[in-house]
Amino acid sequence: xxxxxxxxxxxxxxxxxxxxxxxxxxxxxxxxxxxxxxxxxxxxxxxxxxxxxxxxxxxxxxxxxx
Numbered sequence: 771x772x773x774x775x776x777x778x779x780x781x782x783x784x785x786x787x788x789x790x791x792x793x794x795x796x797x798x799x800x801x802x803x804x805x806x807x808x809x810x811x812x813x814x815x816x817x818x819x820x821x822x823x824x825x826x827x828x829x830x831x832x833x834x835x836x
Contacts, residue, residue: 793834796830796831796833796834797834799830800827800830800831800834803823803826803827803830804827806823807820807823807824807827810823
């Protein structure tokens with residue numbers, strides 16, 4: 771079974787847009803995810819969920835550095 775949104779070909783971005791609002795939003799989202807990671811780790815949360823959130827936080831940080 772194919773999921774259409776996961777089958778999209780991603781084109782490299784040659785000139786990423788730099789916009790202060792976008793940068794702030796990415797930073798905020800990264801912090802929120804990191805807070806949830808801390809909370810889940812402290813509560814003995816599911817390691818798979820924590821791992822996915824860690825990947826997502828890393829993605830958000832990397833996107834914010836473009």
